[in-house]
Amino acid sequence: MATQGNLDVLILGSGGREHSLLKACLRSPRVAKVRVAPGNGGMALEAECLEVDAANPAAVLALVRQTGSNFVIVGPEVPLAAGVVDALEAAGVPAYGPLAAGARLEASKAFSKDFMVRHKVPTASSETFRQLEPALAYVRRQSVPIVIKASGLAAGKGVVIATTHAEAEAALRDMMQAKIFGASGDEVVIEEFMQGEEASIMLMVCGEEYLMLPPSQDHKRVGEGDTGLNTGGMGAYAPTTVVTPEVERRLREEIIVPTLRGLKADGIDYRGTLYVGIMVTATGPRVVEYNVRFGDPECQVLMPSLETDPVQIMEDIALGRFRSASVKLRPGATIIIVLAAGGYPGEIRKGDVITLPVNLPAGVDIVHGGTKRQADGRVVTAGGRVLGVVAHGATLQEAAQRAYSVVPQVKFEGSHYRRDIGYRQLRRDGVL
Ligand SMILES: Nc1ncnc2c1ncn2[C@@H]1O[C@H](COP(=O)(O)OP(=O)(O)O)[C@@H](O)[C@H]1O
Ligand SMILES: [Mg+2]
Structure with a gap:
C-alpha cells in the first residue's frame, strides 16, 4: 500500500x-x-x-x-x-x-516510421529523404493528396497535406531548402494520405504493461465545423465511440502490443505517456504518429476521467512497478472548451485582464494555458490558447451543457472559442 x-x-x-x-x-x-x-x-x-x-x-x-x-x-x-x-x-x-531514446518516437518522424515498418505496425506507407532533388522526383511520381512532414520537432506546424503537386514541391523547398523549420527539416518524410476519422489514444506505459485512457478527439481548426487555420487545439472530449469495441481490439492487438514489444526488442525501457495518434480507416486503425507526452488539450479531459490517483500511477510507472489491473476509470464523459486570445492562431493580443467566475458549478473546472499573473495579482492573457473550461457529465451532452454554461462568464478582450466542440460524437450519440 x-x-x-x-x-x-x-x-x-x-x-x-x-x-x-x-x-x-x-x-x-x-x-x-x-x-x-x-x-x-x-x-x-x-x-x-x-x-x-x-x-x-x-x-x-x-x-x-x-x-x-x-x-x-x-x-x-x-x-x-x-x-x-x-x-x-x-x-x-x-x-x-x-x-531520450524513447522520446525519439516523437522527435524524429523518420525514426518512428522506420520503427513502425520494422515492427509491422500499420501506418501510412512512406519514404524518407535528406536531399531535395530525389524528394521532388519521388513526389512527382505519387498521386495527390500527399503528406509532407518535417522529421524533427516543429511545434505541431511541420506537416503539410498537399492537394496538388505544386503545393507538395513548395512544401519540400520550404523545409529542405529555405529551412523554415531549421534542422527539423534536414530529413523529410513523404507519406500516403490516409482517409478516415482521427482519434488520440493516450497510453500510460511501463515496459509492456500499459493503461489505455479513454480514446479522445480534439478539434485542431480554429473555426466551427473544423474550418480555418490549424491551431494547437480548440477543444477536446473523451470518450469517443469512433473507437468501437472492434477498433479497440484491433488497436490493442495490431498497434499497441507490437509497439511495446518493438520498444523492448530495440532495448528501450519505455516508461511514461505514449500518445498514439490513429486514423480509423476502412481497413482498420493505422498510426498517424506517436507522441511521447500527453496531448494538450487531451490531458485536461483525461486527468478527471481517472478515479485512481494519476500521481500514484505516474510514480509506479517511474519506479517500474506499475500494474494496470488495479486502475479505475470514472464513467461518463469529459469535455474542454478552449478560449483563445484575439488574433489566434495568427498575431495575438497579450496583456488583457481576465475576469473569472467566482463560483463554478459542480463538475466544472478552469485550466489555464497562456496566462500570466502580474505583480499586482491580476491574471492577464499571455499566449494563444488562454484557458479552457473543463466539464464532466454522465454523457457528453451533459458535459458540454455544463461547460458552455460557464464559458460566457470567462471574460477578456478579444476572446474567441468554438461553439461546436464535440459535435462529431454528439451526432454519433444522436443528440445533434
Ligand atoms: N498520412 C496522413 N494521412 C492523412 N492525414 C494525415 C497524415 N499524416 C498526418 N495527417 C494529418 O496531419 C496532422 C498532423 O500530422 P502529425 O503526423 O500528427 O504531425 P504533428 O502533430 O507533429 O504536426 C494529423 O493530425 C492529421 O490530421
Ligand atoms: Mg499530431
Missing part, C-alpha cells in the same frame, strides 16, 4: 496540460508539496512557480537539487527529447516521462 504524502513534486511546463497535472497533484494523497517550472498565471495561484531552461538537463537537475524535489513530472516533449529524464534518473531522482 502507498504511504501517505511524501512526494515533493516538480512539474515542468507552462500549458493547460501542466495545469491539469498540477491539479491532479493537488488532489493526490501521495503529494506533500508541488512546484512548477515555469508555470503560468493559473498555476501561480496554486503553487510556487520557478524559472528553468527545461531543455537543459543540467539546469533541471540543479533546480531539483536546490528545491529538494523527489519526483519530477515532465509535461512537454522538448525536455524529454533533450534527455532530462536520463539526467534525473542518473542522479537517482525518479521522473515521469520516457528517456
